[in-house]
Amino acid sequence: MRAQILNKAKRIVIKIGSRVLAGDVNGLDRELIGRLAAEVAALRAAGREVIIVSSGAVAAGRKELGIAGRPKSIPQKQAAAAIGQSHLIRAYEEAFAVFGLRVAQILLTRDDLANRRRFLNARATLDTLLDFGVTPIINENDTVVFEEIKFGDNDNLSALVTNLAEAQLLVILTDIDGFYEADPRTNPDARLIHLVKSITREMERAAGGSGSAVGTGGMVTKLAAAKKAGQFGVATLMLNGRCPAVLTAAFAGEDLGTLFLPEEASLNRRKHWIAHTLKPSGKLVVDEGARTVLARQGKSLLPSGVVRVEGKFDRGACVRIVAADGTELARGLVGYSHAEIELIRGHRSGEIEAILGYKYGDEIIHRDNLVLL
Ligand SMILES: Nc1ncnc2c1ncn2[C@@H]1O[C@H](COP(=O)(O)OP(=O)(O)O)[C@@H](O)[C@H]1O
Numbered sequence: 058m059r060a061q062i063l064n065k066a067k068r069i070v071i072k073i074g075s076r077v078l079a080g081d082v083n084g085l086d087r088e089l090i091g092r093l094a095a096e097v098a099a100l101r102a103a104g105r106e107v108i109i110v111s112s113g114a115v116a117a118g119r120k121e122l123g124i125a126g127r128p129k130s131i132p133q134k135q136a137a138a139a140i141g142q143s144h145l146i147r148a149y150e151e152a153f154a155v156f157g158l159r160v161a162q163i164l165l166t167r168d169d170l171a172n173r174r175r176f177l178n179a180r181a182t183l184d185t186l187l188d189f190g191v192t193p194i195i196n197e198n199d200t201v202v203f204e205e206i207k208f209g210d211n212d213n214l215s216a217l218v219t220n221l222a223e224a225q226l227l228v229i230l231t232d233i234d235g236f237y238e239a240d241p242r243t244n245p246d247a248r249l250i251h252l253v254k255s256i257t258r259e260m261e262r263a264a265g266g267s268g269s270a271v272g273t274g275g276m277v278t279k280l281a282a283a284k285k286a287g288q289f290g291v292a293t294l295m296l297n298g299r300c301p302a303v304l305t306a307a308f309a310g311e312d313l314g315t316l317f318l319p320e321e322a323s324l325n326r327r328k329h330w331i332a333h334t335l336k337p338s339g340k341l342v343v344d345e346g347a348r349t350v351l352a353r354q355g356k357s358l359l360p361s362g363v364v365r366v367e368g369k370f371d372r373g374a375c376v377r378i379v380a381a382d383g384t385e386l387a388r389g390l391v392g393y394s395h396a397e398i399e400l401i402r403g404h405r406s407g408e409i410e411a412i413l414g415y416k417y418g419d420e421i422i423h424r425d426n427l428v429l430l
């Protein structure tokens with residue numbers, strides 16, 4: 058199974074964490090970046106396409122600015138990222154040049170991928186770079202992001218890039234051998250889990266934070282990323298990026314790290330984008346009848362099942378669908394604005410035109426635009 062997944066992966070997203078690039082040293086570990094470049098060169102020589110999602114800008118910038126520990130404020134973090142990002146990309150440029158390879162920098166915000174046109178544009182750029190034999194190196198555009206438009210962590214970003222690029226495998230390189238049954242910092246006897254068929258709530262509880270001055274999210278965000286990739290039908294392999302030749306060994310068949318298998322019933326690319334890339338701008342609370350109908354795959358959300366509207370949004374926006382007890386059931390793109398839904402909620406679809414004076418369709422969310430969570 059593992060060999061089959063790795064052999065079939067022609068296009069791979071490799072996420073490299075700050076803990077790998079900086080380790081415990083201050084600034085970037087250039088020797089390690091050199092080793093990684095050699096490994097990527099070998100993967101490419103074997104006919105694979107590689108897209109890198111790299112952290113490390115803040116870690117590199119901290120050193121330049123002489124900041125010890127985590128940057129104290131958001132502007133300090135953004136300043137560190139601005140200075141660190143150019144150092145980071147230069148380090149990759151130099152390391153890849155040794156193997157006659159070129160890299161390109163791509164900085165993204167969540168807004169870029171949430172906008173369908175920008176998403177498709179970014180996709181076309183990625184394809185073109187790969188056609189030119191260039192390795193794209195992606196990071197969050199830390200300098201300009203604020204809460205609403207940020208990915209927040211690069212684990213999450215790497216899962217979304219996997220979708221963007223339609224890659225067949227996500228590799229997460231971190232500073233630990235893989236996913237353990239408990240956080241090894243507090244449970245030294247915890248065992249490594251080599252194969253995860255499906256991410257359970259118990260595993261999510263076993264995932265701890267980063268606990269370092271440079272990492273963001275720790276195992277929590279890595280599990281979330283593996284889950285997202287899995288919903289897109291893509292496996293995630295988590296490896297220790299600080300181990301020399303770890304990629305080469307893993308692709309040669311060694312049973313290293315943790316492999317998260319993809320889900321069998323995976324979402325298509327557009328539905329994955331609705332569920333994970335778009336930021337919901339409102340909420341529809343539905344009744345028990347609608348909850349039951351939605352749970353049966355393939356049904357649209359009709360006005361009759363909606364009991365409350367929260368937030369202000371236009372037609373076409375992404376909203377959460379929640380049950381009366383607050384459980385999030387689904388997400389989808391609405392066919393009507395919040396003001397229109399306020400008027401037609403609780404009514405039969407046949408009454409929409411009489412109430413509004415016009416009608417876009419029978420559904421508040423058509424099943425093609427609806428994703429169950
Ligand atoms: N169950 C777990 N298994 C493995 N590592 C865990 C677990 N829970 C928490 N961690 C921590 O997650 C850290 C890696 O995440 P992070 O510091 O964000 O690194 P990165 O910079 O690679 O994203 C590990 O060093 C480890 O201390």
Ligand SMILES: N[C@@H](CCC(=O)OP(=O)(O)O)C(=O)O
Nearest residue numbers: 075112113114115210211273
């Ligand atoms: N964009 C930030 C990285 C944020 C992040 O998620 O870090 P990490 O947990 O080390 O992957 C940077 O370049 O410093």
